[in-house]
Amino acid sequence: MSARSLLxxxxxxASVSYSRRCLIAPHTVPRPxxxxxxxxxxxxxxxxxxxxxxxxxxxxxxxSPLHQTSSGERDRTTVGVFTxxxxxxxxxTGIALFFYFRNEKEKLLEQRRKEREDSTVGRPQVGGxxxxxxHKGEPFTEKDLLGKWSLIYFGFTNCPDICPEELDxxxxxxxxxxxxxxxxxxxxxxxxxxxxxxxxxxxxxxSEFHPRLIGLxxxxxxxxxxxxxxxxxxxxxxxxxxxxxxxxxxxIFFYFMDPNGxxxxxxxxxxxxxxxxxxxxxxxxxxxxxxxxxx
Numbered sequence: 001m002s003a004r005s006l007l008x009x010x011x012x013x014a015s016v017s018y019s020r021r022c023l024i025a026p027h028t029v030p031r032p033x034x035x036x037x038x039x040x041x042x043x044x045x046x047x048x049x050x051x052x053x054x055x056x057x058x059x060x061x062x063x064s065p066l067h068q069t070s071s072g073e074r075d076r077t078t079v080g081v082f083t084x085x086x087x088x089x090x091x092x093t094g095i096a097l098f099f100y101f102r103n104e105k106e107k108l109l110e111q112r113r114k115e116r117e118d119s120t121v122g123r124p125q126v127g128g129x130x131x132x133x134x135h136k137g138e139p140f141t142e143k144d145l146l147g148k149w150s151l152i153y154f155g156f157t158n159c160p161d162i163c164p165e166e167l168d169x170x171x172x173x174x175x176x177x178x179x180x181x182x183x184x185x186x187x188x189x190x191x192x193x194x195x196x197x198x199x200x201x202x203x204x205x206x207s208e209f210h211p212r213l214i215g216l217x218x219x220x221x222x223x224x225x226x227x228x229x230x231x232x233x234x235x236x237x238x239x240x241x242x243x244x245x246x247x248x249x250x251x252i253f254f255y256f257m258d259p260n261g262x263x264x265x266x267x268x269x270x271x272x273x274x275x276x277x278x279x280x281x282x283x284x285x286x287x288x289x290x291x292x293x294x295x
Contacts, residue, residue, distance in 0.1 A: 124231070124263060125263075126229075126230055126231055126255060126263035126266075127142065127229060127230055127255075127257065127261060127262070127263055128142065128229030128230075129141070129142050129229070130142055130222065130225065130226040130229060131218070131222065132190065132216040132217060132218040132222060132223075132226065133199060133216065133217055133218055134199075134214055134215065134216060135199060135202040135203035135205075135206050135214065135215035135216075135217075136199075136203070137199050140214070140216055142261055143261075145186075145257060145261045146259060146260065146261050147259055147295060148184060148185065148186045148259055148295055149184055149185040149186065149256070149257065149258060149259060149280065149283075149284070149295065150185070150186045150187075150188055150255075150256070150257040150261075151170050151173070151174065151185060151186070151187050151188065151254055151255070151256055151257075151276075152188045152189075152190060152230070152254055152255045152257065153166055153167060153170055153187075153188070153189055153190070153253075153254035153255075154190050154191075154192050154227065154230070154232045154234070154250060154251060154254075155167070155189065155190075155191070155192065155250065156191055156192050156193035156196070156197055156236075156248050156250070157191065157193070157196070157197050157201055157202060157205040158193065158196060158247075158248075159248070162252055162269075164208075165269075166252065166253075166254060166269070167189065167209045167213070168209065169271075169272075169273055169276070170187055170209075170210075170254055170276070171187060171209045171210035171213065172273045173185075173273045173276040173277050173280070174187050174210050174212070175210065176273070176277050177277060177280055177281075180281070181284065181294060183212060184284070184294055184295050185280060186212065186214065187209075187210050187212060187213045187214070188213070188214045188215075188216065189202070189205075189206055189209075189213055189214070189215045189216065190216045190217075190223070190226065191215070191216065191217040191223065192223060192227060192232070192234035192236055192248055192250050193236050193240075193248050194217060194218060194219055194220045194222075194223050194236070195220070195236070195237075195240040195241055195242055195244065196240075196242050196244075197217050198217070198242075199217060202215035202216075202217050203215060220236070220238055224238075230255060231251075232250065232251045233249075233250060233251045234248055234249070234250040234251070235248055235249040235250065236248045252268060252269055253266045253267055253268040253269075253271075254266070254267055256276075256279065256280065256283070258283065258287065259287070259295045264283055265279055265283075267279075
């Protein structure tokens with residue numbers, strides 16, 4: 001073989017080898033590599049994520065009704081939660097509360113008015129005209145009860161224990177009320193034993209209790225009519241004499257009368273001094289609210 005043939009054959013082999021290398025690894029001509037070729041896994045994942053429905057999409061601030069725009073819409077950071085709707089709701093709530101409390105006030109006033117009517121209409125008919133004599137020998141009638149609150153007890157001077165206990169209780173209550181209001185409550189003792197309770201004897205008896213205690217006595221017929229008007233029971237014999245030895249059975253309570261001479265309440269043995277004071281205080285307060293004065 002000639003040298004020329006050998007040279008052509010070698011050149012041909014070199015060309016084929018070079019072509020094969022270019023086809024296998026074309027690195028001699030660099031080209032930009034697409035991102036999908038670099039990170040195919042991440043690209044697929046991103047594509048799959050974008051195709052899934054989003055449960056909490058990020059709101060577009062331009063689509064928010066509170067976004068500040070050229071049309072005058074307000075931003076939440078500027079206005080806060082006090083929107084026109086909230087303002088209207090606030091005003092309506094205020095109006096509703098106003099009418100509610102006004103209605104409740106009217107109900108309360110109506111209830112108090114009914115209570116005053118019930119306290120007057122529902123009272124028992126206790127008390128009435130009478131004419132007796134005081135422990136000082138002066139006349140005393142139901143008109144002398146007017147203008148003051150009164151506590152009236154019916155008993156007799158020879159009573160061994162119950163009458164003194166009740167008069168002590170009444171006197172203690174009056175002393176407490178005197179310290180709080182002054183002498184607006186008048187204590188009164190009415191004898192149910194006219195045969196033995198003379199004016200001097202009643203005078204000695206009432207001096208053992210409150211200094212303002214007024215003692216009243218009279219004849220049998222007058223005392224019987226007085227006890228009947230005040231619904232007081234007593235068992236004094238009509239023909240009893242001053243030197244007779246007997247006990248008198250009678251009602252054991254004292255009456256509470258208002259400045260108009262009307263019955264308010266009655267207190268028995270179970271009532272305490274504080275019970276009497278509290279009841280009188282309550283009635284004085286009601287009277288002052290209604291009439292503007294304590295008596």
